[in-house]
Amino acid sequence: MATIRDVAKLAGISVSTVSRYLNKSGYVNAETELNIKNAIDKLNYQPSVVARGLAGKNTKTIALLLPDITNPFFPELARAVEDVATIYGYTVIFCNTDGQVGKEKKYIDALKSKNIDGIIFASNTLGQEDVDKLASFNIPYVCLDRAPTNGTCSVVRSNxxxxxxxxxxxxxxxxxxxxxxxxxxxxxxxxxxxxxxxxxxxxxxxxxxxxxxxxxxxxxxxxxxxxxxxxxxxxxxxxxxxxxxxxxxxxxxxxxxxxxxxxxxxxxxxxxxxxxxxxxxxxxxxxxxPTYDMGALVSRILIKKIEGDIEEDQIHVLDIKxxxxxxxxxxx
Amino acid sequence: MATIRDVAKLAGISVSTVSRYLNKSGYVNAETELNIKNAIDKLNYQPSVVARGLAGKNTKTIALLLPDITNPFFPELARAVEDVATIYGYTVIFCNTDGQVGKEKKYIDALKSKNIDGIIFASNTLGQEDVDKLASFNIPYVCLDRAPTNGTCSVVRSNxxxxxxxxxxxxxxxxxxxxxxxxxxxxxxxxxxxxxxxxxxxxxxxxxxxxxxxxxxxxxxxxxxxxxxxxxxxxxxxxxxxxxxxxxxxxxxxxxxxxxxxxxxxxxxxxxxxxxxxxxxxxxxxxxxPTYDMGALVSRILIKKIEGDIEEDQIHVLDIKxxxxxxxxxxx
DNA sequence: CTGAAAGCGCTTACAG
DNA sequence: CTGAAAGCGCTTACAG
Missing domain, CATH: 3.40.50.2300 (Response regulator)
Structure with a gap:
């Protein structure tokens, strides 16, 4: 696997510049840009998301906590969440909590240690402690159906x-x-x-x-x-x-x-x-x-939140039919 | 979030020793061990999986590629995969490929850049190229139902x-x-x-x-x-x-x-x-x-493979009923 | 049994 | 517009 260093070397410039190009942060000369592009192509370079994550950026992964994927309501929801996540370049981890706070807590810890970018709660539980924990971890989350008892977050539900x-x-x-x-x-x-x-x-x-x-x-x-x-x-x-x-x-x-x-x-x-x-x-x-729409919306909201589109937390109520x-x- | 350095400092020892304790690699004095334990407790320390991943270890995540979670056959399978993954401390990313090679390829790239530990293919596609790619990436995988056209891997299917x-x-x-x-x-x-x-x-x-x-x-x-x-x-x-x-x-x-x-x-x-x-x-x-059993087995095989339990690739054929x-x- | 140092692959100020 | 350096939080030889 080629690294950013290989790209830099091949393009005859420094790693910093390649990084700047990759992140579209800061200027980079048009000609240099071309060189970088070529180098990336030639090396088939793909940035390491985990290195990026360690360096403080997004890990491009979100988690979906739900009670049980085996319950026929959830597959469609999960599908929607995954579909929009993919569009934005995110990957989704799914967690069956069986509605047990214990499991939910374990997942949250595990997810935290993986620097997950955000969480969707389609799970029923989510007590006060969880909310506090999430807040202290400073990890964005959005809820399906149920607003957390205390604390605020955006909620998607239907009427x-x-x-x-x-x-x-x-x-x-x-x-x-x-x-x-x-x-x-x-x-x-x-x-x-x-x-x-x-x-x-x-x-x-x-x-x-x-x-x-x-x-x-x-x-x-x-x-x-x-x-x-x-x-x-x-x-x-x-x-x-x-x-x-x-x-x-x-x-x-x-x-x-x-x-x-x-x-x-x-x-x-x-x-x-x-x-x-x-x-x-x-x-x-x-x-x-509108199960699919609910999943798509909740996913979209979370990703926006992750990417810094500050939006007032609000409750989205979708129509039933x-x-x-x-x-x-x-x-x- | 406490880091390994905080733990080391509090325990009055070096980071290396803490790491050794964490990984149970190399000796560590009984007393030191106690100090470490205490420090970890006090700080509520949890190792960063992403740092660990960067340093060359497992990222403790596997991926499940399937055609469509919305197809009623897959939720139970996915549930089983996730259940056993959780037991071993792994987390699972799920990917709906719709049986399209294009999507499958994209996922594989994305997963690779995340240093995923292994992949379960419950997806229908998986052509020669994919197999080659996986092999070159050196990432373990196991297949459900279909053995890859070329190249070998363990396969779980039913009769x-x-x-x-x-x-x-x-x-x-x-x-x-x-x-x-x-x-x-x-x-x-x-x-x-x-x-x-x-x-x-x-x-x-x-x-x-x-x-x-x-x-x-x-x-x-x-x-x-x-x-x-x-x-x-x-x-x-x-x-x-x-x-x-x-x-x-x-x-x-x-x-x-x-x-x-x-x-x-x-x-x-x-x-x-x-x-x-x-x-x-x-x-x-x-x-x-035996859908659940198939999922559990395929998950277990993959994780064994990841963790170095070298086992001959083989085809497991489960009974139907x-x-x-x-x-x-x-x-x- | 333990520690210092280098390295994993990136990003981010800070200089220039 | 570009580069050198430090740092993210760990692991892994290598010395001691």
Whole structure:
């Protein structure tokens, strides 16, 4: 591997000048520039990012902390993050935290020792300590969905409150008369807001009862159990709004097993808009988050921050969208 | 951030000794050791991986090149790779190549300039040039599924040939009399071997005809189109073996649309064993690859290689497994 | 068992 | 416009 010294020697100048050329910092004579270019070409020179990093510059790598890449919501997000990172010449390290603060802390330490340039938190945790640590390390970060308890950073999320309302409205528009809700873990803002959206839209009706709200775990299994509970408590409901698509999958399964027709007897709507919603039978109506856009945006914001585009920390709320499919289609 | 020099100073010794202690290279007096430990604790010292990297040691990071994390086969693989990497103190960079050599090359260059320790290729491409480049860079790598055309490296794959045969056998055992096959892109060894497995199992039957083999793209859409073609050509088939689960999903969709009952009229079996196979209706029978195990193994092999555990390059072929579900259950 | 020195490949003031 | 020198935080022979 050629080094900057080799380039300098071949171009007949000093290392400093080559460095200046490379970084476009300071002047360099047109002719010298040409010589440098040629030398670089001839030697197939590529600067060492690690040396650069040691010398105090960017390491051109960011990290993406997420709970579990195996959860179908995250691959698309990760893809988007990586796509825009690549555009800017960054590389992304991905870390599965399983939502455990312990793991998250370990990652942060490891990342710090690698002089990572910034971190995207799509992970659920991130306590006060982490924030402090990051601040003391002076490493930029951006959050997905959840703003850190204390301290500020830019946040990208989508409008879960509106989403919850939209889901209910769609169900009502489809002619449903009594709607149950399976909500996700309430330490997740997303789950919380969707629940609030549901409740606010629904509490004016006289059929409403708190027992229509059943907890789930954002997984298929949780969706199944919750559906069983819901149908036992309220055999007369004609719609289920699941807090995410996985739980909706669970609901479809259980309803099918119980011989309850979807959507004729019970309509089902999910949330997130993951790809697999179109392979169920019936295909699942869902409130789609702009997952890819969220990933792209969060990545872009972080990189800007890293590169010194000072921008006020702010919360970006992206719009959600109803994808209407057969699982809520009440009439031919 | 404390540096090794701070530690040395606090412990009242030289930097060299601290380094020796850190790397467990060379002797260090028991008392000195204690002093170092204390100093490290007090200062909350953490060695800089990038400095270490510059000085010629591992950067403790590996890269995972895959076609697209959005393809449901890869998240589980990636998760496994990351899990074992973490155990060994490594961090993983993930790269979506979309199967394009151009992207792959770019990544390799970028990774090289970061002194990455090793690469896992789960990507489809990897031509001769890449291999040469890697060899010249002297960077360890391991492949998933596909051995590089030329040059050697360890390969982890599962037994696709057996898998193809197993799929057919299962269908025959279920009482199917005429089986079609949707095969994946033939530049992928996995797709090819599954096809061969099918053909070898089936060509002895007089119902067999080459027109029973229809190409797909390993995607849902391709599965749909192929199924349409297949059913038009051979309305009398009673089973479809799809080369992967996504295409099987497509098949289920189309059959449902055509009013053909699965499994009563046509049984369907997929391949890969991705999680979502259990959310379709009927649930999809599939030949499951040990995806997680494959990822864990490939990661472990790479890290061993990096750390100098010289091991003969070899091909590890893991077993596949039939997961029998309703989509092939012909009788109550 | 321990330390001084050189080096990894860059960048960054500081002179000129 | 250009170069010499110091420094980033480590490791690695080489002496002692």
């Amino acid at each position: 879960d409150l509106e989403g919850g309302k939209l889901a209910v409205q769609h169900l009502l528009d489809s002619g449903c008369k009594k709607i149950g809700h399976i909500y996700g873990p309430q330490d997740l803002i997303t789950a919380k807001e969707r629940l609030i959206g549901y409740e606010e839209s629904v509490r004016v009706y006289d059929w409403f009862s708190p027992s229509l709200m059943v907890p789930g775990d954002f997984g298929i299994e949780g969706g199944k159990k919750a559906t069983e509970i819901l149908m036992k408590r309220h055999p007369d409901i004609d719609a289920i709004f699941a807090g995410n698509d996985l739980m909706a999958f669970g609901a479809l399964k259980v309803l099918h097993r119980m011989g309850i027709k979807v959507p004729e007897q019970v309509a089902v709507i999910g949330y997130d808009g993951i790809n697999m919603t179109e392979i169920t039978e019936p295909e699942l109506t869902t409130i789609a988050q 109803l994808i209407s499919r057969d699982s809520t289609r009440r009439r031919g | 696709d040939l057996e898998g193809g045969k197993l799929a057919v056998q299962h269908l025959l055992d279920s009482g199917c009399k005429k089986i079609g096959h949707i095969y994946g892109p033939q530049d992928l060894i996995t797709a090819k071997e599954r096809l061969i497995g099918y053909e070898e199992s089936v060509r002895v039957y007089d119902w067999f005809s080459p027109s029973l083999m229809v190409p797909g793209d390993f995607g849902i859409e391709g599965g749909k189109k192929a199924t349409e073609i297949l059913m038009k050509r051979h309305p009398d088939i009673d089973a479809i073996f799809a080369g992967n689960d996504l295409m099987a999903f497509g098949a289920l969709k189309v059959l449902h649309r055509m009013g053909i009952k699965v499994p009563e009229q046509v049984a369907v079996i997929g391949y890969d064993g991705i999680n979502m196979t259990e959310i379709t209706e009927p649930e999809l029978t599939t030949i499951a690859q 039939l997961i029998s579900r309703d989509s092939t259950r012909r009788r109550g």
